[in-house]
Amino acid sequence: MEPLLNVKNLEKSFGGVKALDGISLAIQENSVTAVIGPNGSGKTTLLNCINGIYVPEKGSITYRGKPLVGRKPHEIAALGIGRTFQVARVFKKISVIDNVLAPVLRSRKSPARLREQAVQLLKRVGMGDLAQHGGGDLSGGQQKLIELLRAWIAESDLILLDEPFAGVHPALKARFYGEIREMRRMGKTFVLISHDMKSVYALSDKIVVFDLGRIIAQGKEQEIKSDKRVIDAYLG
Amino acid sequence: MHELLLMAVISGILMGIIYGLIGIGMNILYGVMRIVNFAHGEFMMLGAYMAFTLNRLWGLNSLESIFVVLPLFFILGLLLHALFYERIQQSDDPEIASFLTFFGISLVITSVILLIWKADPRGVPFPFSRVSWIIGPVFLPLGRLISAGVCALAIGIISVFLYRTYTGKAVRAIIENRDAVSILGIDVRRVSALVFGIGLSIVAITGCLVTLSFPAITPVQGQTYTTIAFLVIVLGGLGTPLGALLGGLVYGLAESVSSVFMPVALSPVVAFVILILMVMVRPQGLLGKVSTRI
Numbered sequence: 001m002e003p004l005l006n007v008k009n010l011e012k013s014f015g016g017v018k019a020l021d022g023i024s025l026a027i028q029e030n031s032v033t034a035v036i037g038p039n040g041s042g043k044t045t046l047l048n049c050i051n052g053i054y055v056p057e058k059g060s061i062t063y064r065g066k067p068l069v070g071r072k073p074h075e076i077a078a079l080g081i082g083r084t085f086q087v088a089r090v091f092k093k094i095s096v097i098d099n100v101l102a103p104v105l106r107s108r109k110s111p112a113r114l115r116e117q118a119v120q121l122l123k124r125v126g127m128g129d130l131a132q133h134g135g136g137d138l139s140g141g142q143q144k145l146i147e148l149l150r151a152w153i154a155e156s157d158l159i160l161l162d163e164p165f166a167g168v169h170p171a172l173k174a175r176f177y178g179e180i181r182e183m184r185r186m187g188k189t190f191v192l193i194s195h196d197m198k199s200v201y202a203l204s205d206k207i208v209v210f211d212l213g214r215i216i217a218q219g220k221e222q223e224i225k226s227d228k229r230v231i232d233a234y235l236g
Numbered sequence: 237m238h239e240l241l242l243m244a245v246i247s248g249i250l251m252g253i254i255y256g257l258i259g260i261g262m263n264i265l266y267g268v269m270r271i272v273n274f275a276h277g278e279f280m281m282l283g284a285y286m287a288f289t290l291n292r293l294w295g296l297n298s299l300e301s302i303f304v305v306l307p308l309f310f311i312l313g314l315l316l317h318a319l320f321y322e323r324i325q326q327s328d329d330p331e332i333a334s335f336l337t338f339f340g341i342s343l344v345i346t347s348v349i350l351l352i353w354k355a356d357p358r359g360v361p362f363p364f365s366r367v368s369w370i371i372g373p374v375f376l377p378l379g380r381l382i383s384a385g386v387c388a389l390a391i392g393i394i395s396v397f398l399y400r401t402y403t404g405k406a407v408r409a410i411i412e413n414r415d416a417v418s419i420l421g422i423d424v425r426r427v428s429a430l431v432f433g434i435g436l437s438i439v440a441i442t443g444c445l446v447t448l449s450f451p452a453i454t455p456v457q458g459q460t461y462t463t464i465a466f467l468v469i470v471l472g473g474l475g476t477p478l479g480a481l482l483g484g485l486v487y488g489l490a491e492s493v494s495s496v497f498m499p500v501a502l503s504p505v506v507a508f509v510i511l512i513l514m515v516m517v518r519p520q521g522l523l524g525k526v527s528t529r530i
Contacts, residue, residue, distance in 0.1 A: 051419055076512055077421035089416030091409050101421040105402040150420065 002065070004029040004189050005050070005158060010044055010059035011215065019045040020056065021213035026081035027158070032180070032190040034200040036224075037210030038233060044086065046203045046210075047160045050191075051083050052076045077103065083152030085165040088143035092136030093150065097122065099135045099146050121149045125175055141168035148179055158189045165196040179220065209233065239373035246374055250384040252488025254442065254449060257387040258461060259468030259480030260394060261438035266474060267411035268431045271324065271334040273343035277461030279436060282345050283309060283443020284453045285353050291360045297447040298360050299386065305440040313436030315428045316341075344456065349455040357452035383445040385458045390441050391481055397434075398477060407431055411477075467511050473524025482522050488511065 003026035011019040019042045027033050035043045048054040050061055052073040061068040068076055077083075082103070090099050100118040121129045125129075125145050128139065138146065144164050151159045165173050180190060180203060194200050196233060198208060207224045209217040211233040217224055223231055262276045273279075287301035296304070320337055327333035362379055371374040381498065383420070398404040406427050409417045418424050443446075447453060472483025487507050494506035512522065 053415070053419070072423075073415075073418040074421050075421045077419055083419050089413055089419075091412045091416070093412055094408060095407065100416070101402075102405075102409055102422070105406050105422060111402070154421065164419075 001129060004064065006062045008060045010049060010056050012049055012054055012056045017038065018213045023215060025208060027189060027191060029189055030184065030187050032184065032192055032204045034154055034192045034194060034207045035203035035209060035210060041210035042213040043210050044162055047162055050160060051081055081158040082154055082156030082159045084147035084161050084164055085142060086166060088147050090135040090143040090146050092134060094135055096133050096135060097131040100149045100153055103150050118153060121152060141172035144168060152183060161190055161192045163193055165194055165199050240496050243374050244496045248489035248492030249452060249485060250380050251492060252485035254445060255436060255464055255488050256481035256484025257390055257469050258465045259472060260391065260477050261468045262437050262465040263477050263480045264431055267477065269409055269428050270330050272331055274335055274338040274462060275345060276439065276465045277458035278342040278345035279439040280443040280446060280461050281349060281453065281455060283440045284446045285349055286448050287444040288358045288360050295504040297362050298444050302441055302444045303443055306437050309436040309440035310433040313433035314429055317432035319419050344493050346455055346458060355455060357454050359452050362448055379448045383449045386445060395478060399442040403520040423447045436460040467507060470511060471514055471521055473521030477524045479521055479523030
């Protein structure tokens with residue numbers, strides 16, 4: 001089956017440091033692929049190349065067969081790729097509901113229907129009463145949930161999650177799990193970067209391990225746990 | 237004395253609203269594009285001289301001229317955006333690059349004005365320019381009252397645009413975090429072009445209204461208005477569009493009220509002392525939240 005996202009021989013350097021050194025990765029539709037690795041191993045750089053923040057020097061990225069390299073971030077978002085960030089990028093001076101609606105500003109759908117959908121989504125995650133508050137009033141975990149809701153309302157098919165559980169209250173984390181599973185039932189595909197191994201094992205179908213810009217292992221939980229290169233990379 | 241003070245306060249508020257609109261134009265451009273429009277005042281004077289010409293050619297008064305000058309300035313904004321935006325954004329320091337670019341543009345505009353309209357002071361007659369409303373002890377020059385009213389209306393429209401429309405919300409989102417907006421599927425370049433057009437349209441309005449508020453315009457007045465715009469947005473908060481209105485009111489009141497107690501020539505000094513105090517006590521301005529980048 002043709003993968004939803006296909007990354008081939010991707011290379012990206014910063015100065016003399018190779019952040020990505022020939023990364024090849026195939027993401028199947030309706031899957032959760034976790035990308036793990038020590039700090040500085042190139043995980044976030046990969047996401048930044050996928051959604052157009054960085055332009056790789058070599059290699060290709062295709063999404064549903066369409067090349068992504070060279071496209072601008074807003075064009076890639078319009079193709080159906082959503083993103084959350086390690087430090088949530090919520091607009092602090094804009095209301096929570098408008099934050100959720102931000103990716104559908106140019107949608108052809110009825111604004112009233114979109115607003116109603118945003119209200120329902122906020123209620124769903126227990127934030128209905130915060131709709132009119134400013135984005136800056138939310139906790140870090142709530143801001144990360146808002147980013148996930150943005151991907152939901154934008155109907156993104158591929159969602160890139162960068163450390164969604166870092167610094168998040170356990171109750172909110174459980175809510176996150178629930179929403180990711182529900183979105184997966186809807187057919188969505190996720191690439192998950194996380195240092196939280198419990199979450200990685202609980203949510204992902206496949207784990208890819210990065211070290212120094214290269215993939216050193218990939219497979220299911222048991223394969224990764226017993227891989228000597230993974231143990232070396234983490235424990236030195 | 238009390239009557240004089242009351243008049244100074246009212247006059248300060250009227251001028252403050254006009255200064256506020258001057259600042260809003262500059263603040264939106266800075267907030268969205270980090271472009272320091274050092275030619276703001278010169279663009280205003282260009283608008284004022286165009287109003288003068290429209291009066292000579294077709295007999296249009298200052299208010300009627302707005303309907304001709306505004307669309308021309310909107311198109312001028314789009315052209316300037318197409319010419320300079322990418323180049324400025326790609327430079328190592330877009331703020332310094334924009335400052336130098338627009339300083340150059342300000343020199344060009346002043347030279348063009350001198351070339352076409354010469355250095356003589358010019359004025360646009362207005363049917364009610366010599367009429368004043370007298371309410372008790374207070375004299376209200378009708379021209380200035382109308383200017384402030386039009387500015388208040390423009391500020392109201394800009395506020396509705398920024399806070400009620402989706403494009404306006406995108407503008408505010410870009411002011412807060414342009415990278416995040418791009419990843420959400422919003423074309424920052426397209427919104428920036430629109431904002432450049434709107435920014436120059438605001439300049440067009442203020443340029444035409446200058447001819448209504450003051451009896452004479454000269455080619456070198458531009459720098460004064462650029463300085464006022466800077467002062468107003470630093471007082472109100474860099475990158476916070478409506479902060480400029482507050483900054484304008486503070487500046488207008490300081491300028492006007494101080495003239496009751498000291499020579500008129502010294503009144504700008506008071507405004508600058510307030511500016512220095514503001515920078516020391518609250519560097520982010522009255523409505524700004526951070527002191528450096530937003």
